[in-house]
Amino acid sequence: MPHDHAEHLSPSGHPYRPDDDGPLSYWQVMEIAVRELLVEKGHVTPEEIAAQIEAMDARSPAQGAALVARAWCDPAFRDRLMADASAASREMGFDIGALHLVAVANDAVTHNVVTCTLCSCYPRNLLGLPPDWYKSRAYRSRVVREPRAVLAEFGLDLPPSVRVRVHDSTADMRYVVIPDRPAGTDGMSEEALAALVTRDSMIGTGLPRTPA
Amino acid sequence: MQPDVPSHWHDMGGGPAGSVPRAEHDFALWEKRVDALMVLMSNKGHFTVDGLRRALEEMGETAFETMSYYERWIAAINRNLVAAGAYDTAELAARMEEVARRGATYGDAQSR
CATH class of the missing domain: 3.90.330.10 (Nitrile hydratase alpha /Thiocyanate hydrolase gamma)
Known part of the structure; x- marks a missing residue:
């Protein structure tokens, strides 16, 4: 099974988590691009996204x-x-x-x-x-x-x-x-x-x- | 006891695994935005939670092992949105290239 990936583990044995201010990742670029395209094409508004995040944070x-x-x-x-x-x-x-x-x-x-x-x-x-x-x-x-x-x-x-x-x-x-x-x-x-x-x-x- | 039909990789119940990793992290803004896009676009009928799961499962075990949770989600959401015709892959590629040139961090590259 390919899940022995010790190179992804910290010295304490926990997976590393990228910080918010780390180098921009490919998947973050995709999130920004997808979100912008959806907004520009009128599928969703920035206000709806902000409200949804607020609602989830409140739960x-x-x-x-x-x-x-x-x-x-x-x-x-x-x-x-x-x-x-x-x-x-x-x-x-x-x-x-x-x-x-x-x-x-x-x-x-x-x-x-x-x-x-x-x-x-x-x-x-x-x-x-x-x-x-x-x-x-x-x-x-x-x-x-x-x-x-x-x-x-x-x-x-x-x-x-x-x-x-x-x-x-x-x-x-x-x-x-x-x-x-x-x-x-x-x-x-x-x-x-x-x-x-x-x-x-x-x-x-x-x-x-x-x-x- | 072996099942007659081998489980698909994502069907993890009962498989061998080590101790449960207990570290937790607060979700980053970009991860919350991915989650919000999933909820909003599925509520609006562009795709379903089953469509999300199908894409996640088709990405395979390597993706599960090498990508973070919301990395897999944005990849799966993108597949569903392209299939639903929300935008096409050429538009996405052009926009990603432009976004990547904006700066070195998420904070620099994000809009709004």
Whole structure:
């Protein structure tokens, strides 16, 4: 397999990432040229592009965290979320577009984790753009075969009594994990609970924080 | 257990691989623009997310290993836009040549 490319790795073993102010690359030139041609031919406006970037920047794991915290506090909302996560997200005012979103809930004996083995499908309209590792060969290959080993790399050692369920997303159906509410959070406000919900806990590679 | 039909390269589930690289990076402006072009042009009906994936998959495994995520996306978006008739390859080549002469960095070469 041609993926032993150590020459692309930094001394710490991570891939190099070009800085924004590095030498202009062929693909950056293509992006500029494509964008200019589309604008000149009237297919898109610079304002539409700027607004789209702003909309994507505004999407963040905080939206998902608010959804999870609501589900922890409101059993009726949780029922609606589990039945139709797209509708429940819209109910909270999150513009998730045509995305078909499926919520999968952890409990004392079940841990869910999400991947996309074919490409990089991710609930981006709820959580924002996916982290680099979600799109990596290593994660996509291994999480379906040895999820416990992958989760251990993320610092999540699950006891054998917990069943691990791995969900493989598609372009048309994306999953979000609803983590189990941590112990010791009785009486906390929805807002304080949301602050405990991490991005990785909604992908399944982490757990919510515990209250300080 | 071997499947009867070999998987296409992009079907990575279950394959051998090393540890998960945990470094994350903030998206550069040019990467966000690529993402925005994908969303806008597919919403406007010039092509579909399936068209994007088809082009990405046809680019092959070498492209996956040697190009970054949004490098692959702009290449795949370009293929779809040319196929949809949004512009032709001669127009693109001429514009890329002109853009490349504008400066040494993205900041110098970008418009608007």
